[in-house]
Amino acid sequence: MRAVIQRVSSAKVAVNSITTGEIKNGLLVLFAAGQGDNDEDIEWAVKKISELRIFEDENSKMNLSVKDVGGSLLVVSQFTLYGDIRKGRRPSFTMSMPPDEAEAMYVRFVDRCRLEGLTVETGEFKAYMQVSLVNDGPVTLIVDSEDRKRSRRAKPPDS
Numbered sequence: 451m452r453a454v455i456q457r458v459s460s461a462k463v464a465v466n467s468i469t470t471g472e473i474k475n476g477l478l479v480l481f482a483a484g485q486g487d488n489d490e491d492i493e494w495a496v497k498k499i500s501e502l503r504i505f506e507d508e509n510s511k512m513n514l515s516v517k518d519v520g521g522s523l524l525v526v527s528q529f530t531l532y533g534d535i536r537k538g539r540r541p542s543f544t545m546s547m548p549p550d551e552a553e554a555m556y557v558r559f560v561d562r563c564r565l566e567g568l569t570v571e572t573g574e575f576k577a578y579m580q581v582s583l584v585n586d587g588p589v590t591l592i593v594d595s596e597d598r599k600r601s602r603r604a605k606p607p608d609s
């Protein structure tokens with residue numbers, strides 16, 4: 451599971467010139483599910499995104515999370531995050547989860563964010579969307595569940 455998160459002072463997404471989601475202060479989350487992703491990946495990603503301390507405190511230090519500042523999420527599906535451009539000039543999307551499964555993962559991710567107490571707006575899955583934002587900082591980070599899996603493999607076994 452991959453997500454590009456951007457700290458924003460505002461963001462919105464439209465389908466056919468109709469706004470489907472809009473937030474003020476918070477995070478724009480461009481979300482993609484990949485082959486083999488599961489509910490553990492959702493739990494990890496939601497916790498990571500909701501608790502990332504990337505908002506400034508009173509001392510201008512990044513010490514606050516989106517939850518701490520009462521921010522919102524705008525979650526937009528974007529399967530192209532799994533585009534592989536290592537060969538040729540046309541991206542390959544074989545690592546993306548098939549659309550029906552990916553949509554179910556997207557819905558579960560959004561629902562889990564809401565269960566975390568976050569206000570969540572969304573785009574429309576599989577639609578052609580126009581996303582606009584004011585990146586605050588700018589602050590842009592990548593959250594990838596492969597990082598979770600790699601860090602688990604790197605830990606030595608318990609003695």
